[in-house]
Structures are given as C-alpha cells and as structure tokens.
Amino acid sequence: MKIEAFDPARHNRSGFASGNPRLDEYLQRYLSQSVKKSIVQAYVAVDDGGKVLGYYTLSAAHIRHDELPEEAAKKFPRYPIPAALLGRMATDTAARGANLHVGSKLLVHAMKQTLKATGTLGVACMVVDAKPEAVGFYQRFGFMPLKQKDGLRLYLPVETIRKMQQLFAA
C-alpha cells in the first residue's frame, strides 16, 4: 500500500465503500473537480493495482480565537488562527476488515503534510469536523474538542505534531 496525491486518471475508486455513502460519492463524483479548482488537496491510499483503499482532503481554514478552550487560548494571539482542515476522510470497509490500518496511515500522512505546509505559510493547527462515530479515532491521535456545542469540531496544534514527528520517522 502506498499513499499518493489523488490522480483521477490513475486511481480506481469505482468500488469504494466506506459505510458512509456521502463520503463514497464525494470521492467518486466530486473530488476531482474540487482538486482541479484547488478547493482541496487530496491524498489516497492505494493498493498495487491502483485501487483506492482510503482518502483524505486538506484545505486552508481558520479557527476563531474564542473557539479555543481557555488554556489553549492563552497560547495563541487573539485573532483567527490559520489551520489545515482535514475536510473528509474515509477508508474502505474491506481494508478495515483486513486490518491494514489505512486510517492511521492516512492521518499520520496528513499530519506530515501539514507540517510541510508550515515551511511555506502560517499553519498553527489541524482541524477536523468529525462524524460523531469517528471522534474516538481522532482522539487517539491527540485531537481535542474546540468549544462548540456538539463537540465534533476537533483540533490539534502543529506544535504537538512537531513533538510527535520522531514517532513518524519510521
């Protein structure tokens, strides 16, 4: 399995099924346009035959200062905080059944891409609007809730990712 930038001409996504039809349809019908228009950048995990096992998207976003929990708020200036939005992420149910840990590998890749982006522009956090059933997955990687009623918008400071990067070295 390898992870590469999404290329609609090469990556076979026809049978992709994550258990969430909207995330499947987005990959199959809308993602290539979004990438073409630079609304998102997308990465896919693919098997040797080019079949998509999982994908995620990244785009520019910001966190309002008053969304941050009190302790974190003290560490950031009082204006919108630039962030990388993990907009969509899903893995194929068959890959999940085979215990390939595609989700973890994609999330670590997204963290690395976010760190890379900091060499070009200011990015202080990652942010994700998690599906209720996926909150636990992101929390395992240190994502924390922003101050939102539903508790589904999660963030991870780039500073934390930097500290974790040795773990990614392998």
Ligand SMILES: CC(C)(COP(=O)(O)OP(=O)(O)OC[C@H]1O[C@@H](n2cnc3c(N)ncnc32)[C@H](O)[C@@H]1OP(=O)(O)O)[C@@H](O)C(=O)NCCC(=O)NCCS
């Ligand atoms: C959430 C999702 C991307 C995780 O991908 P995955 O391929 O299952 O992830 P991994 O196999 O790498 O899981 C890593 C660990 O997190 C755990 N985990 C997976 N999904 C989890 C969840 N929803 N809640 C809590 N823990 C979860 C796994 O059990 C695994 O634990 P282990 O290391 O002890 O075995 C995947 O389940 C998915 O696509 N779900 C449907 C679509 C969706 O909800 N997308 C998220 C939108 S915000």
